[in-house]
Amino acid sequence: MMLGEITPLIIGLLLGVLLGTQLSAPLSKRTVALLLGLSIVAAFLFGAPVFTWSIYGGYILPGLSFATPFIGAMVGLLIGKALRGGR
Amino acid sequence: MDPSELRGKRGILAAVALLIIFVGMMSSLVKLSGNVNPGISQVYNILAFLVAPNSLSTWLYDWRGFDTLLETGVIYVGAVVSVLVIGRGMVRMRCRQGEPPVQSPPLEYKTESLTVILKYFGLPTAMLLVSYGILVVTGVSTSGGGGFQCGVIVASAYLLTTIFYGKKNPINFGKRFLVGIGSAGWAGYALCGLPGFLTTGYWQYNLGADLWNLVAPIYHTIFGDPFRLSLALQEGVFNSTPGIIPLLNIGEAFNVIGAIGLIFFAFIYGWSDSPADQDTEGGKGE
Numbered sequence: 456m457m458l459g460e461i462t463p464l465i466i467g468l469l470l471g472v473l474l475g476t477q478l479s480a481p482l483s484k485r486t487v488a489l490l491l492g493l494s495i496v497a498a499f500l501f502g503a504p505v506f507t508w509s510i511y512g513g514y515i516l517p518g519l520s521f522a523t524p525f526i527g528a529m530v531g532l533l534i535g536k537a538l539r540g541g542r
Numbered sequence: 543m544d545p546s547e548l549r550g551k552r553g554i555l556a557a558v559a560l561l562i563i564f565v566g567m568m569s570s571l572v573k574l575s576g577n578v579n580p581g582i583s584q585v586y587n588i589l590a591f592l593v594a595p596n597s598l599s600t601w602l603y604d605w606r607g608f609d610t611l612l613e614t615g616v617i618y619v620g621a622v623v624s625v626l627v628i629g630r631g632m633v634r635m636r637c638r639q640g641e642p643p644v645q646s647p648p649l650e651y652k653t654e655s656l657t658v659i660l661k662y663f664g665l666p667t668a669m670l671l672v673s674y675g676i677l678v679v680t681g682v683s684t685s686g687g688g689g690f691q692c693g694v695i696v697a698s699a700y701l702l703t704t705i706f707y708g709k710k711n712p713i714n715f716g717k718r719f720l721v722g723i724g725s726a727g728w729a730g731y732a733l734c735g736l737p738g739f740l741t742t743g744y745w746q747y748n749l750g751a752d753l754w755n756l757v758a759p760i761y762h763t764i765f766g767d768p769f770r771l772s773l774a775l776q777e778g779v780f781n782s783t784p785g786i787i788p789l790l791n792i793g794e795a796f797n798v799i800g801a802i803g804l805i806f807f808a809f810i811y812g813w814s815d816s817p818a819d820q821d822t823e824g825g826k827g828e
Contacts, residue, residue, distance in 0.1 A: 457771050457781075458769070458770055459770045459771035460771065462768045462769055463680035463681070463788075464680075466679075466788070466792070467673075467677065470676045470680075474672055477713060477714050477715055477716075477719060478669075478713060479712055479714040480707075480712030482665075486665070490666055490670070494670065497670060497673070497674070504684035505684075506684055506771045506772070506782075507771065508772070508774060524677050524680040525673050525674065525677040528672070528673040528676035529670070532673065
């Protein structure tokens with residue numbers, strides 16, 4: 456495991472929080488679930504960089520990997536939205 | 543902005559920062575004389591055929607950095623000129639204050655006229671777009687670039703929600719936020735050059751990658767290890783890091799989000815420098 460596999464995930468999360476604080480629309484639980492589901496699908500489609508070889512970088516099995524920064528960014532957006540307040 | 547705001551501490555700080563950057567860049571250019579081999583670098587020759595985009599992007603970005611910084615400057619100039627030419631009436635310049643603004647029909651969006659798909663999937667699409675933009679900028683350590691693209695993608699998400707939902711759109715980028723994030727991008731980009739200048743004399747020298755072996759290993763740890771990846775190839779395992787390139791790209795992404803976002807903002811909401819408008823919700827000068 457290398458730090459280069461984790462750092463993008465953390466940066467994605469932090470940038471998501473930063474931009475998420477600018478979201479003002481109400482989000483229902485159903486929408487949040489939809490967003491998380493779609494982000495996992497998107498992360499699977501983008502996949503992990505070929506240079507990552509551990510679960511931290513999104514690599515799980517040959518042909519199965521996830522772009523973890525994408526999921527981190529989406530979670531960050533939701534956290535930032537929650538920090539801003541409102542529904 | 544009123545130029546008088548630059549007097550006092552802020553003006554001194556800005557002048558000192560500009561002086562340091564100018565001296566750093568100029569001295570780096572002088573020092574480069576005789577130290578640069580034209581053509582492809584030794585590292586590129588060793589690793590490129592093994593598919594090592596890290597080293598490729600490291601090498602390219604050492605030179606593209608200044609180029610890209612100036613490109614974003616061009617965007618700002620383009621934004622100003624566009625607003626001056628097309629948006630006259632939105633921008634209440636001081637010299638035009640006596641004239642009545644050009645009235646354009648109000649932008650009225652009616653979400654009830656949107657199709658169900660657009661109404662309910664507009665926001666999720668925009669949030670997925672923002673996430674994609676962030677993914678692009680976090681991927682700079684495994685590809686060549688990403689900051690500019692990230693900025694464009696996030697700004698596109700902002701425009702998309704405006705088209706769907708109107709002025710009170712879900713992505714509530716305010717004037718202060720856009721100006722702040724753009725300025726932070728510029729400052730961050732420029733500041734990334736300072737550590738290299740202080741340790742090696744070369745402005746924006748990539749301390750993490752340290753292609754010329756100029757700095758102590760501690761700098762490799764600080765600037766290189768956070769993004770270091772292990773390349774497991776048939777020929778062996780190579781540890782490679784892009785160094786400060788991801789930080790540069792994040793600065794660039796902020797810069798582009800601010801620049802392009804401000805273009806959209808000015809055309810949607812207009813622009814006002816009056817102090818009363820700075821405190822409205824989101825800093826929007828309506």
